[in-house]
Amino acid sequence: APTSAFIAGLPKAELHLHLEGTLEPDLKLALAQRNGIELDQKTVAEVQATYEFNDLASFLAVYYPAMEVLRTEQDFYDLATAYLRRAADQGVRHAEMFFDPQAHTSRGVPFADVVNGYHRATVDARAELGISSSLILCFLRDMSAESAAQTFEEAVPFLDLIVGVGLDSDERDNPPRKFADTFTRARELGLKLTMHCDIDQVGSIEHIRQVIEEIGVDRIDHGTNIVEDPSLVDVVRERGIGLTSCPVSNSFVTSDMKADEIVQLLHDGVKIMINSDDPAYFGAYVAGNYDALVEKAGLSLDDVVRLAKNSFEASWLDDEAKAGYL
């Protein structure tokens, strides 16, 4: 069986990672102090104790308020730099990282400060750690379609700093179709498209159908409910649409890692791979997610190598960069 040391040493790409989900308790406390913010919690253990949830809604209810400590360009730089260091330590060679601008602009933080801070971290991490990374702008699906459109227009002057757009937050009553216009515009401007189809949500399989047939996404985030419709599995296999799976996150949000579904899709030839989603909240970075799945599903060495190869194949690196890893 593949050991933790083997997994950590295996070159991997991480494609489903929310930068705001990497806010560790110690950094939260340090940023609060730097920005003169009074928190209810004074110690790492007290912050940790607020990281309590058992479904998507209860997770999001902790995740958004914690972001109040992020105020300046430097804060966003420090957050992304801390993640990239940990990722590089776990064998991540390339990361495509989500960020949630509306969670900051809605508090009065300028869009430019968010994106410039994150981007500066990617530039320095490449030089100092040898890890490549890029940014995916996520729209909050529980906000309006107009807000997404307006946020995208704010991003247009910064399109060189963004590789794609995504969709996250509360899926209930917020189907992919709601954002079709903004995703069409993003594609016309050359961006890649991905959307969350979270685990076991109301309408999951219908949302998966919409992202494939109506939106035309390049990847699907989570999306393992696709096993309910074998004809859709055939479509993602044939089109090479990647599925970004997050086993430890699944076990928090649905109390099921969805190991059987992940293994089935892997063995069916779907480009599925393993990611950490919100590692500061779920307690595992990417190698820890591989370890958890190996333990649960008894993956072979070949399975683990295939998952890592899929992570590069489903990435948005150019063909030459991909070839260097495959």
Ligand code: HPA
């Ligand atoms: N699903 C929806 N919204 C999110 C997630 C997720 O996995 N992580 C951070 N915001």
Ligand code: ZN
């Ligand atoms: Zn996610």
